[in-house]
Amino acid sequence: MDTNKNTATLLQTKQHFEILDGLRGVAALAVVTFHFMEWVYTDASKNFIGHGFLAVDFFFCLSGFVIGYAYDDRIAKMGILKFFTARIIRLHPLVVAGSVLGLLAFLFDPFGGHPELYSTGKIMLTFFCSIFLIPLPVIADRSFNLFSFNAPAWSLFWEYGANVVYAFVLYRINKGLLMLLTILSAIAICFVAYRSGNLLGGWSGPTFWDGCARISYSFSVGLLIYRSNWIIKNKLGFTGLTILLLLAFIMPISKWNWLSEPLVVLFYFPLLIALGAGAILSSGFKKICIFSGKISYPLYMTHYAVLWMFGNYYTSHKPGTIQLTFIVITGLILLVGVAYLVMVIYDIPLRKYLSDKWNQRLAKQKTGNV
Template identity: 25%
Template sequence: MNRMFSVMSPPHSQATTKTTQPKSTPAGSSRPDIGTLTALRFIAALWVVLFHLQALRQTFLAPVYDLFGPVIANGDLGVDVFFVLSGFIITYTYLDRLGPQFRWRAAGDFVWARFARMWPAFALVVGVLGLWFVYGTAQENASTWSLQTQTPDLSPWGLAKQLLMVHLWFQPTTDGASWFGPGWTVSAEWLAYLAFPLLALPLFRLRTLHPLAAMAASIVVLLPTAAWGPDLPVDSGAQPFHWLLRIACCFTSGAFACLATRNADRLKLNPALAGRGAVLLGTAVVIFLALAGKPGPGRLAVLAFPLLIALLSLARGRLNAALSARWLQFGGRSSYSLYLVHMFFIYLFYWINRDWPAGAAPLMTNLLAAACLLEIAFGTWVMFKFVEEPARKRLRSMVPRPVYAS
């Protein structure tokens, strides 16, 4: 259960009606949000949640898994969607502020903004899981209780690594890095954020790149991680530091996809055609994954993600209206909270269902599955409304924002 996205939590975004040549960002301004990509965040989050909910596939959810089984089995690719999307959104939002020249004040403001977004909710989850481990390891060993093949580090140093979001940096594989399986992506994303002020410097100098060249670069840079997938066997049984290749390739790919959309007006692309192209490409990815199965060549689908994100960011008309639905927008904005809380309730389902008397299993398993889904939805709402957003705003208000020259 340890492979998962991070979301990752880029700024909530919704795209401008027209993509233009880059201009400097005025002081205090922020880029307009891209609603289609906010919705994509929610769709990707649901894909990953369904991937982890395979523990419930023998419940009333069985028809869903029977119908979409091969696609859901590839749900770990939702991690890659978020990594590419994160590179796109961070570049879209911050390139003009960080790209012209390196400034410690601007870089510090960027890092603090990302910390304020990621850390409070993650720290709360780590605290709750710490209590979970105190209870669980009195009955089971830490590896069994965490449902991971590698035992997480539960020492004081292990806690410090979790709270500093550097827990993945000290080991070559993701399994056992986090106190909850998918938490490894938070550490990978944090590393990408720390590197972005330096990455922005060459990206800014490539800002006038022809959109076709930029899009080609966004796909080519994904080839290493598409060909060298985490499921491919190697002598050691696991591919060391594939996580680093994965975040580096996907995040950079998203950045190049953003450069392509910045200059998309040079292609005179009809926004309605962009929407249709996004629908066709998304459908093709689903069909490909359904045919590829798991294990299989499904990881090659990652090559379509930057183009899909670019097309969605440019889409207008019916697709834009459909993806602007309030429930999709809220789902996208709260996707990081969903990502953080869902595994805890899956853990609860697994352990309660395992220890329940066998005679009551069929009915009780379905009731527990329904409770698990409701708890995930409610837990996401509570985390977003009362932890993630208020803490982000409070932390951001603690540090005055720098003034940028226009």
């Protein structure tokens, strides 16, 4: 019996995994909130969402599942070039948008920053590298992020890497070999957590290879969930699964992070993906989940320019608790609004334009060959 074929047939009966889309949006809000709070709580143990950074590992796991679902049964026919083109059109417009916003925030931050300390050439080189996802951790005022003008782009760098490995290796191998690679990646995750004391790395030069371990395991296990049909039918719904996902992010910071964080990444997130794929979505939450899924990537890729300004404001003005609460809540709402505008005015039209141009080119090539 061909398990992969049966799995594909089963999953194709469902047009979309709306609850997983909704959870992606919840994770995006969690990581944005975490980025606000890490400025406020220099002592991470006091941060109520101190594990919000694990949302990235959830993204990676979900990405493996979705890529398998979307491309396993057609990448051979469509070809690697078309696959890469589709992924670039899907992902890269917001990489550019986030870089532009980050550059503007760096140059015109009203609350601080020192762009005058850097030569025009260095700033332009950093911007160029940010647009093309070339790691260059050289700006001290940006904490030596891999991508100084758009810090979250570090995860997109590894996302692209996972897509390359998928196209050339992962889609070709059987489930047994995929399982072996997943186990080896799990060992790497445990090593990173034990050595560093946590799984926070990947965004900076010194922790660069931590990001490789994080994407390797989570993407592989997400793909394995799809191919193994580890779909758990349940009635938790969007609300129940949202609560379960948030529990991972509000998990207390402790001296046991080196153990608790790998447990969440290795077992808990894959379980949530399996539950999310099998959960029943009530009609009342459908629009919320669809919107949540659509806004998640624009929000993730455009929010950090504001975070640097917030950090400089907080450091220089030290607002009180009530004022700070108002600023953070208002900031979250405004960032969602900005992400929506970027999505509607820029991202969706540009992706449509690029897709149409690419399809026209393919049609001409096909006509010419005939």
